[in-house]
Amino acid sequence: xxxxxxxxxxxxxxxxxxxxxxxxxxxxxxxxxxxxxxxxxxxxxxxxxxxxxxxxxxxxxxxxxxxxxxxxxxxxxxxxxxxxxxxxxxxxxxxxxxxxxxxxxxxxxxxxxxxxxxxxxxxxxxxxxxxxxxxxxxxxxxxxxxxxxxxxxxxxxxxxxxxxxxxxxxxxxxxxxxxxxxxxxxxxxxxxxxxxxxxxxxxxxxxxxxxxxxxxxxxxxxxxxxxxxxxxxxxxxxxxxxxxxxxxxx
Ligand code: 6PG
Numbered sequence: 001x002x003x004x005x006x007x008x009x010x011x012x013x014x015x016x017x018x019x020x021x022x023x024x025x026x027x028x029x030x031x032x033x034x035x036x037x038x039x040x041x042x043x044x045x046x047x048x049x050x051x052x053x054x055x056x057x058x059x060x061x062x063x064x065x066x067x068x069x070x071x072x073x074x075x076x077x078x079x080x081x082x083x084x085x086x087x088x089x090x091x092x093x094x095x096x097x098x099x100x101x102x103x104x105x106x107x108x109x110x111x112x113x114x115x116x117x118x119x120x121x122x123x124x125x126x127x128x129x130x131x132x133x134x135x136x137x138x139x140x141x142x143x144x145x146x147x148x149x150x151x152x153x154x155x156x157x158x159x160x161x162x163x164x165x166x167x168x169x170x171x172x173x174x175x176x177x178x179x180x181x182x183x184x185x186x187x188x189x190x191x192x193x194x195x196x197x198x199x200x201x202x203x204x205x206x207x208x209x210x211x212x213x214x215x216x217x218x219x220x221x222x223x224x225x226x227x228x229x230x231x232x233x234x235x236x237x238x239x240x241x242x243x244x245x246x247x248x249x250x
Pocket of ligand 1: 048078146152154178
């Protein structure tokens with residue numbers, strides 16, 4: 001279990017969720033750089049992070065982050081070329097990375113140019129291992145979304161990737177129910193190396209699943225995001241009113 005119970009923050013709408021997330025990224029980045037001199041963040045794919053990235057890429061927040069001390073990896077990636085419209089790297093580059101002064105050598109996209117995604121996963125795993133070793137064996141901040149089926153990153157219900165051995169940090173999948181089918185994902189073990197995790201959930205289509213995840217019985221094979229329990233980290237859910245529809249008043 002995590003050392004903390006998750007913090008659940010209810011916000012009125014998507015824009016408020018993205019603002020709250022951006023403000024937390026700024027605070028965590030500055031605190032971590034002050035403490036260790038670097039901030040290792042794992043970005044998420046999907047649509048929700050777009051607005052967050054845009055806020056970080058523009059003033060007033062842009063100049064509040066010590067970009068020269070930021071290192072970027074991805075929690076998962078679609079196995080498409082880096083210039084493909086489905087690429088999470090392309091989305092992050094266009095909405096954030098090309099607008100901020102982060103050294104390019106500190107940006108670690110998943111290599112999606114190998115014929116065999118398994119080879120890509122092995123290489124990315126080596127990169128993640130090296131970055132963890134240089135960062136106190138932790139990812140300082142993991143950004144996650146949640147699908148209506150309870151998946152997070154590219155960890156989908158009842159998928160063998162959920163049972164990856166503890167020593168595996170990155171795996172390839174070829175049957176994602178959310179297109180595109182081929183993906184690379186950090187494993188549960190890797191994601192649980194987070195010091196802080198922000199889970200952004202918005203929209204009525206996720207309301208029932210969010211209730212089950214947060215207030216229902218443990219059923220992690222069916223709801224993989226329940227496996228996100230960093231033993232040495234905190235988890236904060238930033239949810240909008242639509243997604244929080246069925247959560248209890250507490
Ligand atoms: C992806 C993400 C995925 C995403 C959720 C939520 O590659 O699509 O890693 O896990 O975070 O599906 O997506 P939305 O933010 O678009 O709802």
